[in-house]
Amino acid sequence: MRVTIDRLGVQGDGLAQVDGVPLFVLGALPGETVEAVLTAPRGDGWAARTETVVADANPDRIAPICGLFGRCGGCSLHHLSDTAQAALKTDRIRRALQRQGFESVPMRPLAMSPPASRRRASFAARRTVKGVILGFHEAASATILPLEACPLLRPALVAALPPLRDALADILPAGGTVDLVMTESGAGLDVALIGLAAPTLPQRETLAALADRLDLARLAWALDATSPVESLAERRAPWLPLGGVRAIVPPGGFLQATAEGEAALLAGVRAALAGVPARAPIFDLFAGLGTFALPLAADGFRVTAVEGLADPLTALDRAARQAMLSVTTQQRDLERRPLLAAELAGAAAIVIDPPRAGAKAQSQELAASTVPVIAAVSCNPDSFARDAALLAEGGYRLDWVQPVDQFRWSPHVELVARFSR
Numbered sequence: 143m144r145v146t147i148d149r150l151g152v153q154g155d156g157l158a159q160v161d162g163v164p165l166f167v168l169g170a171l172p173g174e175t176v177e178a179v180l181t182a183p184r185g186d187g188w189a190a191r192t193e194t195v196v197a198d199a200n201p202d203r204i205a206p207i208c209g210l211f212g213r214c215g216g217c218s219l220h221h222l223s224d225t226a227q228a229a230l231k232t233d234r235i236r237r238a239l240q241r242q243g244f245e246s247v248p249m250r251p252l253a254m255s256p257p258a259s260r261r262r263a264s265f266a267a268r269r270t271v272k273g274v275i276l277g278f279h280e281a282a283s284a285t286i287l288p289l290e291a292c293p294l295l296r297p298a299l300v301a302a303l304p305p306l307r308d309a310l311a312d313i314l315p316a317g318g319t320v321d322l323v324m325t326e327s328g329a330g331l332d333v334a335l336i337g338l339a340a341p342t343l344p345q346r347e348t349l350a351a352l353a354d355r356l357d358l359a360r361l362a363w364a365l366d367a368t369s370p371v372e373s374l375a376e377r378r379a380p381w382l383p384l385g386g387v388r389a390i391v392p393p394g395g396f397l398q399a400t401a402e403g404e405a406a407l408l409a410g411v412r413a414a415l416a417g418v419p420a421r422a423p424i425f426d427l428f429a430g431l432g433t434f435a436l437p438l439a440a441d442g443f444r445v446t447a448v449e450g451l452a453d454p455l456t457a458l459d460r461a462a463r464q465a466m467l468s469v470t471t472q473q474r475d476l477e478r479r480p481l482l483a484a485e486l487a488g489a490a491a492i493v494i495d496p497p498r499a500g501a502k503a504q505s506q507e508l509a510a511s512t513v514p515v516i517a518a519v520s521c522n523p524d525s526f527a528r529d530a531a532l533l534a535e536g537g538y539r540l541d542w543v544q545p546v547d548q549f550r551w552s553p554h555v556e557l558v559a560r561f562s563r
């Protein structure tokens with residue numbers, strides 16, 4: 143079917159209308175006329191894939207460097223130049239802010255992570271009659287695409303795929319599936335098998351031997367994404383260097399997707415806090431493992447780190463105590479029990495880095511506070527813009543936004559913003 147693309151959608155597909163039916167065409171860019179093949183129903187319309195560009199190729203189109211582009215569900219923007227991706231993502235933030243009434247916010251140049259920098263990825267595996275298939279899902283499909291190479295991932299992750307695939311042949315039942323979450327830590331690879339039935343003793347032995355053979359730092363498993371993750375073999379505790387300290391990553395714990403992205407977010411937070419007096423008391427809300435709390439404490443700030451989960455907070459506390467950094471930890475659900483404006487009194491600055499849903503309740507309390515500076519980190523421009531509007535209603539000025547891209551070749555974008563009053 144021949145269609146002309148109007149614009150890019152939020153998932154990086156080229157959007158077109160055919161007789162009023164929306165088409166989401168992977169691999170097509172605005173202005174192009176493409177020959178497209180329908181792949182699956184999607185919402186009110188259809189997902190489709192580009193066969194060929196027939197006319198008016200977009201000037202920002204480049205030749206994809208990945209042979210799986212167009213089929214693999216991992217990336218949707220391999221055909222768009224880095225410059226155009228940066229413009230697209232910056233514009234995505236700008237439009238989200240405009241919808242909330244922010245007309246002209248100074249935007250810093252986007253910081254994009256390089257290829258081969260993703261240190262965590264989630265893969266799918268299925269045992270078939272022809273053996274185990276391990277890779278990413280095909281776009282808009284439950285089919286798993288076998289992965290041999292990937293320009294997105296750290297080389298250590300790619301290198302571990304074939305031996306892991308072979309070992310799963312002894313673990314998975316016929317037709318069985320499992321997700322593999324792999325992280326490259328300072329101590330080596332940390333692998334979690336998610337969606338595995340409780341391993342038998344011989345299977346545990348097989349997996350422990352595999353951990354030895356691949357020199358994994360840790361191999362763990364969980365029944366499903368919401369169940370606790372149990373270590374099968376912990377040969378070295380996986381750690382990340384945060385603020386010059388080794389923070390031990392709990393199984394399944396959150397970490398920024400690339401070291402370069404983490405550095406860019408931290409640089410943005412430090413820039414936002416420039417001028418805040420050294421040794422001043424600050425809060426790090428949604429602190430996780432201490433990506434910001436530990437380096438900021440190493441900078442001299444007296445940090446109170448607040449986080450909902452016990453495991454990362456314990457790891458953060460341990461790392462801070464080992465390095466004798468000034469960090470106090472508090473476990474608290476900040477959505478149900480946000481820190482009240484009165485509790486924030488006396489803080490010289492707040493760092494806040496909520497999950498995708500944002501931090502509505504906490505932002506309402508911040509809006510009522512007297513804290514002079516807020517460094518807001520976000521992985522979702524829409525929830526960020528909603529929370530920014532709450533802060534603006536409370537009298538905060540949005541000074542600038544620093545876009546950060548840890549997910550090149552996808553439409554995903556993150557940011558740091560500075561608010562002051």
Ligand SMILES: C[S@@+](CC[C@H](N)C(=O)[O-])C[C@H]1O[C@@H](n2cnc3c(N)ncnc32)[C@H](O)[C@@H]1O
Pocket residue numbers: 396397398428429430431432433434448449450451454474475476477478495496497498521
């Ligand atoms: C985007 S991560 C940021 C973590 C950390 N700042 C970092 O950069 O590594 C969001 C963090 O918020 C925590 N979290 C999610 N919901 C929460 C809640 N309702 N209350 C407190 N913490 C929460 C998660 O456990 C996670 O550690």
